[in-house]
Amino acid sequence: QVQLVQSGAEVKKPGASVKVSCKASGYTFTSNTIHWVRQAPGQRLEWMGWINAGTGNTIYSQKFQGRVTIARDTSASTAYMELSSLGSEDTAVYYCARDLAYWGQGTLVTVSS
């Protein structure tokens, strides 16, 4: 069965960067896309970007352009999302999702001084 397992919670200081991983199993990793979606406390889902796991091509939301990098390691069937220049407004649960159909468990990123 399709499974996406994300890395653990992170606490970062303002201005720092965070990198979240998403390990896929149960399917051919390079046959699908991986999306990253975040949800601030009590707020709506917010789409950040996606990667074609086969080609490595990426597209980002305009809101995060220049601050987010999505990548993948096909040998490890793992996707990554790195967000830089963190501010308190980036405190959120970050999800990866295969084709926006199968979701990881979420990773809480807390930005606090």
Add this chain to the structure above:
Amino acid sequence: QSALTQPASVSGSPGQSITISCTGTSSDVGGHNRVSWYQQNPGKAPKLMIYDVSKRPSGVSNRFSGSKSGNTASLTISGLQAEDEADYYCNSYTSSATWVFGGGTKVTVL
């Protein structure tokens, strides 16, 4: 890209039907048949309920149905049950090859 517009809350009694709307533009909802709906319970990851406007993934109750007219998509829950109480989000592909979510709708079963 602005969020798609959903009502903040919808409520209904057990057994009733409710409909949640999701309004976008011709660049997203109106221009593509790639509208999805998600159910989210507190502290949990979203669950896909409808994709491609009206298709149901395996295992999703047929009480959930989706449709679209112009720039507005809709999710209908028939025979409302207590377990349907949750937040619901719509999502659409856009002409920029990006995706956009709605603001979310809280469904309350009275």
